[in-house]
Amino acid sequence: MSDAFPEVVDQGYIDLLTSVYSTGQPFIGRGMGVVFDAGDGTQIQRYIDFIYQVMHAPAGEINGILVHGVDVTEQVLAQREVERLNIELEERVKERTLQLQAINQEMEGFTYSVSHDLRAPLRAIVSSSMILLRDYEAQLDANARHELGRQAAAANKLAVLIDDLLKLSRLTRQEMRKEQIEVSALTREVAEELTTHNSDNQCEVSIEPGMLAVADPATLRLLLVNLLENACKFSPSGGLVEVGWTATETPPVFWVKDHGVGFDMRYVDKIFLPFERLVPDHEYPGSGIGLANVKRIVERHGGRIWANSILGDGATFFFTLS
Numbered sequence: 001m002s003d004a005f006p007e008v009v010d011q012g013y014i015d016l017l018t019s020v021y022s023t024g025q026p027f028i029g030r031g032m033g034v035v036f037d038a039g040d041g042t043q044i045q046r047y048i049d050f051i052y053q054v055m056h057a058p059a060g061e062i063n064g065i066l067v068h069g070v071d072v073t074e075q076v077l078a079q080r081e082v083e084r085l086n087i088e089l090e091e092r093v094k095e096r097t098l099q100l101q102a103i104n105q106e107m108e109g110f111t112y113s114v115s116h117d118l119r120a121p122l123r124a125i126v127s128s129s130m131i132l133l134r135d136y137e138a139q140l141d142a143n144a145r146h147e148l149g150r151q152a153a154a155a156n157k158l159a160v161l162i163d164d165l166l167k168l169s170r171l172t173r174q175e176m177r178k179e180q181i182e183v184s185a186l187t188r189e190v191a192e193e194l195t196t197h198n199s200d201n202q203c204e205v206s207i208e209p210g211m212l213a214v215a216d217p218a219t220l221r222l223l224l225v226n227l228l229e230n231a232c233k234f235s236p237s238g239g240l241v242e243v244g245w246t247a248t249e250t251p252p253v254f255w256v257k258d259h260g261v262g263f264d265m266r267y268v269d270k271i272f273l274p275f276e277r278l279v280p281d282h283e284y285p286g287s288g289i290g291l292a293n294v295k296r297i298v299e300r301h302g303g304r305i306w307a308n309s310i311l312g313d314g315a316t317f318f319f320t321l322s
Contacts, residue, residue: 007037020052027052047076125155176216183211190224203232208244223297226290227256235260251320259314
């Protein structure tokens, strides 16, 4: 060994051979680094899997060592590259996490600004319009009273839009706390609340019993509120809204079905976008944020949502909660 590879003498391999020969104990080494002389004055770094196993003479004494080596340089270098990339990836993840934290802080500041700084001038617009209508009604002609009423209504609508945008923003940052939920019971609670607070359209809600899901209770409640409000709003007063599921599918598919005005399926991709409305505001008031909130909630649960409708013959919204 010393004669064939004199360069390895100082790398510990001769000592290993001596130890195996004297003790009879084998040695196994994985990916051990060896520097060889290339013969032209340069050196080559290789990595080798070694097995040193003693050999015995017929009488039983040790008379040699069987050395088996496999060059695993490429595997070792590939593994080191993977480790390097993993470390680099971890650093990128840490950096990205810090960036996202900074963005969230900026969003919180923006939300605070929207919530407080924009509400004050809106209240002033509404109140001043109402004061003018109340105190100077006799001096105002019909057109002036109409324009002031429009101004107050527009300011109120903007306030509703701000509230809905804040809800959409909070859904992006809100922590999810998933647990087993009786969806049927939660839907019944939401339906009773809507019936209590909405005197304009008292729809009938039929709820399939036994529906279950693993979900975040707060956001699932908001999802059901939006879907049931939507279904009742576009149904005739006293119309039937049905809530059920297909439990045999994986994951289960939940659905909310109404028998109202429906919509044209050519525009189905628009209904989940913020501010996209397919009906006139004066007929069906709304901000156009509700279904965007529903889509965000479903996606945060790892599910998907889609709709099917016939214009003039109701709509059905399907969603999963993976």
